[in-house]
Amino acid sequence: MRVHSGLMQDSTTDSVSLSLCSSPSACTGTCLQCQVRALSVCGVLEGEEMAEFAALLEHTDLQPRSVLFLQGDAAAYVYTVTRGCVRLSKDLSDGRRQVVGFALPGDFLGLSLDKRFGFSADALDSVSLCRFDRREFTAFVERKPQLMRRMHEFAAHELTIAQDQMVLLGRRRAEERVAAFLLGWRDRLHKLTGADHTLALPMTRQDIADYLGLTIETVSRTLSAFVRRHWLVIIPDGVRVVDLSALKTAAG
């Protein structure tokens, strides 16, 4: 199995792993052993229900840069991410792109249970997923109120995050956007891997720019400015945060 470069650490800069998930595939065993179960929608299922649910899923692996689905595709399946990072984006006809999110282990793709996907999904690194037939999944959810409830909690949480992102895109300056992105990313990785100061960034500068409504040049310049101020150090496929409080102040 090929190891993605993003998962290995350049020995000259740091010895901490930048992997987004330590195990090559977190769900090789049963769901009960799955490391992301508590984080994902299935965390609410127990015993018999969990077994029934597990029978519906298929494990899927994606190579880096491969497409999971495209905006407008018929949503034959829905997914829970168990490893890696998935870029969620919407495209305009003239090539402009907006990244609406980055899905990490525990995140669910297809929350709306709609017939079609409203955005495209691409693997940024080696990704593992639990795949469910959408119709079977929907039918199952209908029979399990607490899973429906869990889905709604996830959707409501995503909605809150989306509203925060609207503030960022509508009203924040470039430096605030980049600082806020780094802090938000740090929080997510911290919950997943305990990462504290050394952050893996599996996405490109272009992806960050498309997420923040900026250009790649502005993202690059802003990161350079942060380095110049000794707020962070840029390392291969990531950053190390040096001055957290300065970043927090800059994020507003």
Add this chain to the structure above:
Amino acid sequence: MRVHSGLMQDSTTDSVSLSLCSSPSACTGTCLQCQVRALSVCGVLEGEEMAEFAALLEHTDLQPRSVLFLQGDAAAYVYTVTRGCVRLSKDLSDGRRQVVGFALPGDFLGLSLDKRFGFSADALDSVSLCRFDRREFTAFVERKPQLMRRMHEFAAHELTIAQDQMVLLGRRRAEERVAAFLLGWRDRLHKLTGADHTLALPMTRQDIADYLGLTIETVSRTLSAFVRRHWLVIIPDGVRVVDLSALKTAAG
């Protein structure tokens, strides 16, 4: 009862009512007679369940410009809008503001069922609501899977809209934003009132600017440009769309 200027039509420009809801209070009778029932979360309830649900609610009226709740407030209640327009906004400490949405009849406030509101809500005109104690509402929803399902559909729909708004805020030019706003607003009013070309705009230019991530001057200039091109006519408290296809082209 004072009649808000936004609801009356200046006779020199147009004779079509700009009211967002024809009846002064759509829910004076029972819920079964409520005109927005089909549009709102309660549309999924029937017979006995509906009666039980109705026992939980209290009708509330709000004067124009009054505050329903503020960002960070404990969410004692959740609401369904039955009349008028509610501005949903988030504020930064330095006064910058992002409007995250405008709630119209049928819309639900408090979808996340969180302990606190993530945004502030203000009445833009005369507003009527059905108010529910949040804990009672949550408990009721737990017992009614189809209502939970309905809540989730609403949340998923809001999430889709929020993602579209991210594209608008991150990647669209000022003219595209204003055109898209007018078209989206037109669609919503069309579904509610059948409004076709003559649109009520109960919000100020500043509200539109805060929704689109622009300044009031840019919104004003852009609308003026549209008028100059004979795409629309500005009327008191609204606009009349003259060239719909041009607007659609401009929105991208």
Add this chain to the structure above:
DNA sequence: CGGGTTATTGATGGTGTTCAAGGGGTGTGG
């Protein structure tokens, strides 16, 4: 080493903001 992709940095310019002034409608009080 060479080709390709990604990232950085510099120079210039444009879109939208900021600052400023004035217009238009409405409500109030003399």
Add this chain to the structure above:
DNA sequence: CCACACCCCTTGAACACCATCAATAACCCG
């Protein structure tokens, strides 16, 4: 009824932030 104040909106002029254009550097992998 008019004067006045107030708010919202419009318009103009100058500026700033970020985008665009361009060149180079760094990196990856063949």
